[in-house]
Every structure is written in C-alpha cells, then in structure tokens.
C-alpha cells in the first residue's frame with residue numbers, strides 16, 4: 001500500500017498502539033493476562049451503580065433518550081454540560097470562565113492531537129516550534145502525536161531520594177531550554193507514568209516560564225483536579241488565561257464514552273470546536289449526557305473526593321506495601337505515589353533492560369509497561385530510562401497481588417538472586 005507521510009504515522013509501529021493492543025486483549029480476557037499495563041480505570045461498584053441508574057433513568061424517559069442518541073451536538077459539545085461545568089469551575093475554584101472557555105472532544109487523547117499539532121510543528125513563516133515536556137518520564141500517549149518530526153523536547157528531572165526506598169522527580173529548571181523555539185509547555189498532573197504530582201510552586205514557575213515566552217501551559221488533568229481527583233498529595237487546581245486545562249471523564253469511570261474536556265481562552269476553544277467539526281462533526285453526546293446530573297451542586301467533586309480517591313488510595317497503599325516487602329534487599333525504589341493509578345518502579349543497575357523485563361513478565365502472564373517508552377523528546381542517553389517499569393494497580397485485588405508477586409520474582413531473578421518461592 002502506498003501511503004502519504006501522514007499515513008506513515010499510522011502504518012509504522014508505535015508505543016501507544018502496542019500498549020492499547022495489549023490492553024484491549026488483556027481486558028477481554030483472551031490471553032488470561034494479569035493486566036498491570038494500561039491505564040484502564042477500575043470498575044468501582046459505587047460509580048458503576050451511579051451511571052447504571054442514570055442510564056436507566058434516561059431510557060425511562062423517551063424524549064431525553066431520543067435527544068441523547070438522536071442528535072448531533074454543536075462542535076463545541078453538549079451545551080448544558082459546558083454551561084454547568086463553567087458554573088462549577090467559577091463557583092468552586094474562582095476560575096474566571098464561561099461556556100466560551102470550554103469545549104468537549106472525543107477523549108483528551110484527541111484534544112492533545114489537535115493542540116500539539118496546532119501549537120508546534122512547521123509554521124507559515126518557515127519556523128518550527130516544539131512542545132516542551134519539562135519533566136520526563138511523561139505520558140507515552142504524547143509520543144506519536146506529532147505530525148512533524150521532533151515535535152517534543154524534554155529534559156532530565158532532578159531526582160530526590162526519599163526515605164523508605166522512595167524517590168521523587170522534580171523539574172530541573174536549570175536545564176529548561178531557551179523558550180524561543182517552543183510552541184507550548186505540557187505536563188500531566190498527576191503524571192502518568194510516575195504518580196508524581198508537580199508541586200504548586202513548580203507549576204507557578206512553569207507558568208512564569210510559559211508567559212515569559214508567550215506560549216500556553218497545557219496541564220493534563222486526566223487523573224487530577226477537579227475530577228476524578230486521584231491526587232493524594234497537597235496540590236491545588238490551577239488555571240488562568242494562559243493555561244490550557246485538559247480534563248476527561250475517562251478516569252471518572254467513563255473511558256468507553258470518549259469524552260475529553262478543554263478549558264482555555266476563547267480563541268483556543270474556537271480552534272478546538274472547528275477541529276471537532278472538521279474531523280468528526282461533533283464530539284460524542286453520551287458521556288456528557290451520563291455525567292450531566294453530577295455537575296449539579298458539585299456532586300462530581302464529592303464523588304471524586306469521597307469515593308474515587310479513597311478507592312485508589314487504598315489500592316495504591318496495598319500494592320506499594322507488597323512490592324516493597326517482596327523487593328526487600330534489592331536496589332529498587334518506588335516513586336512517591338502521589339496520584340494517578342500507577343506505581344513507578346526504579347530498579348537501579350538492573351542487569352537487563354526494562355524491555356527485556358517486560359518480555360519476561362509477559363511470558364509469565366503479567367503485563368506492565370517498560371519505562372523507556374515514557375521519555376518522548378529526551379535526546380540524551382540516560383541509563384535510568386531502561387531501569388524503570390510502570391505498574392497499574394487499578395485492577396481487581398487478586399490480579400494485582402499475583403502480578404506484583406510475579407514482578408518481584410522476575411526482578412529478583414534479573415539481579416541474579418535465586419528465586420526462593
């Protein structure tokens with residue numbers, strides 16, 4: 001098949017394709033895999049019940065149901081949802097936003113595709129701009145989104161060694177490049193894959209850096225604030241006219257509805273709406289329809305704070321404790337688990353690469369994601385990136401427990417210690 005340069009993006013190999021393929025197969029149970037790989041949120045019984053009730057209420061109301069499935073929304077997205085969300089953000093956080101500052105998309109993954117390619121790449125005057133990822137490791141799903149080559153530039157973080165076999169990455173502001181060739185700065189907060197939460201100070205500093213360069217700061221809140229609020233550290237939601245906040249209903253429990261949300265200044269929202277119209281006519285209505293009632297009286301925030309966050313916090317603590325116990329005596333550390341649904345394990349001086357470890361684990365029926373995928377835009381060879389794996393703890397307890405046990409066994413073997421189990 002002859003394909004264009006654009007087509008080549010979709011016929012070559014890509015990390016996110018491998019990940020989603022593995023995830024899809026494991027989630028349908030075809031391979032009997034323990035799925036500690038992808039970013040699928042948990043099926044939290046209370047959340048499932050809530051959406052099931054909402055679905056039943058919708059199907060019991062023929063007019064509402066017909067509206068939900070029978071109409072295209074505007075390219076900006078479901079009007080009532082957009083309006084109520086603007087009210088909520090204004091009331092709860094004092095963000096100076098109205099409906100004109102919000103657009104929906106087909107999942108935040110597609111928001112990033114439009115934003116990255118609109119803000120970086122080749123410009124009409126012949127210049128080129130890149131997206132700065134100021135802290136790697138960073139989300140694997142950004143890596144293949146650029147239609148131009150070399151869309152991303154990133155820098156090594158500082159590593160703070162903490163007690164109790166933990167560590168934490170910090171933005172190394174001294175290493176940030178001259179901003180002249182940049183189109184935007186982008187961070188996920190909490191960070192996928194590490195569970196890091198950039199501090200309020202780091203964010204303010206990045207905001208200054210972006211403003212000084214007259215480029216937007218994109219904050220990917222797929223796991224963060226205001227919802228689903230999977231944040232265990234002290235951190236505040238952050239927005240101003242220079243920030244593009246990307247949110248999603250996926251980790252709230254609705255990944256199947258593909259609903260992304262962009263909160264930004266008006267000209268950016270107009271651009272996202274136009275991209276929606278051109279690429280897909282309109283974003284989907286279903287997620288907004290199912291979640292609409294949660295925007296009343298801030299219920300979506302209560303659900304996040306009282307149900308979703310404690311659910312993941314408990315799972316995170318259990319997985320951390322087991323992993324650190326089973327890895328006792330090895331030079332392994334966990335990133336401080338401050339949010340999201342992952343643990344990030346650093347095996348310092350591991351005699352095999354994390355890619356090889358991934359293969360060995362796959363053979364044993366455990367899917368993780370090898371760390372080297374999470375360094376898009378990092379030019380320098382840094383052994384650290386071959387020493388880490390990402391472990392998802394969102395799946396059922398027995399699956400996570402088995403998976404963690406096998407991971408510890410394989411890591412122990414890789415260091416050359418006999419498997420005493």
Ligand SMILES: Cc1ncc(COP(=O)(O)O)c(C=O)c1O
Pocket residue numbers: 039106107108109110139141188191192220222223247248249250255258259260
């Ligand atoms: C950090 C981050 N951003 C964005 C996304 C995309 O989410 P969605 O397209 O489902 O909204 C994900 C999905 O796992 C993610 O982990």
